[in-house]
Amino acid sequence: GQQLNQSPQSMFIQEGEDVSMNCTSSSIFNTWLWYKQDPGEGPVLLIALYKAGELTSNGRLTAQFGITRKDSFLNISASIPSDVGIYFCAGQNPSGYALNFGKGTSLLVTP
Amino acid sequence: NAGVTQTPKFRILKIGQSMTLQCAQDMNHNYMYWYRQDPGMGLKLIYYSVGAGITDKGEVPNGYNVSRSTTEDFPLRLELAAPSQTSVYFCASSFRLAGSNEQFFGPGTRLTVL
Numbered sequence: 001g002q003q004l005n006q007s008p009q010s011m012f013i014q015e016g017e018d019v020s021m022n023c024t025s026s027s028i029f030n031t032w033l034w035y036k037q038d039p040g041e042g043p044v045l046l047i048a049l050y051k052a053g054e055l056t057s058n059g060r061l062t063a064q065f066g067i068t069r070k071d072s073f074l075n076i077s078a079s080i081p082s083d084v085g086i087y088f089c090a091g092q093n094p095s096g097y098a099l100n101f102g103k104g105t106s107l108l109v110t111p
Numbered sequence: 112n113a114g115v116t117q118t119p120k121f122r123i124l125k126i127g128q129s130m131t132l133q134c135a136q137d138m139n140h141n142y143m144y145w146y147r148q149d150p151g152m153g154l155k156l157i158y159y160s161v162g163a164g165i166t167d168k169g170e171v172p173n174g175y176n177v178s179r180s181t182t183e184d185f186p187l188r189l190e191l192a193a194p195s196q197t198s199v200y201f202c203a204s205s206f207r208l209a210g211s212n213e214q215f216f217g218p219g220t221r222l223t224v225l
Contacts (some may be wrong), residue, residue: 043154088153092212103153104118
């Protein structure tokens, strides 16, 4: 499996701030997914992207499928304490069944 | 609709022991997966199944076995537990259709091998 480069590794922000994180790959993907994992829980799907250039929102979250098909971005607007967790990107190449996961971005939000 | 369920939630094994991690889904998904997650790392695929009776190796299959006799269940077997298998194990499922692969995860099994 291919390891994706996810950055930043961690973020420590104040409530109300906006957050941006991204994921890059050396290979082309046909699907990008963004997950959030709370401590002691399994990852929960936030947003799925299927088309280059696609911009999709889910509440305060917005994600984009990069034009080159080798990257994706996740933005969180007006962060709140419950946004705390680890955010993972996952990409799927056209020929495979598996998802390739990034190492995650750990987000801490202070009130 | 329980989604993906996993048992047990926690387990401690001695080196050389064996165990089966259970996974079940009630969403009628055709694809199922087993991942392991080590601290500070993303998830790595152990095995996957595209339907009942069909399984295949993922990135890190050594030391594990799987079977898929029904659509709902996908157990993961550890035959001779080793300390390197200390990890958190996640089962996932998806309904593959025309490129869609939105995988839904269970709550995980935390395994320690001493």
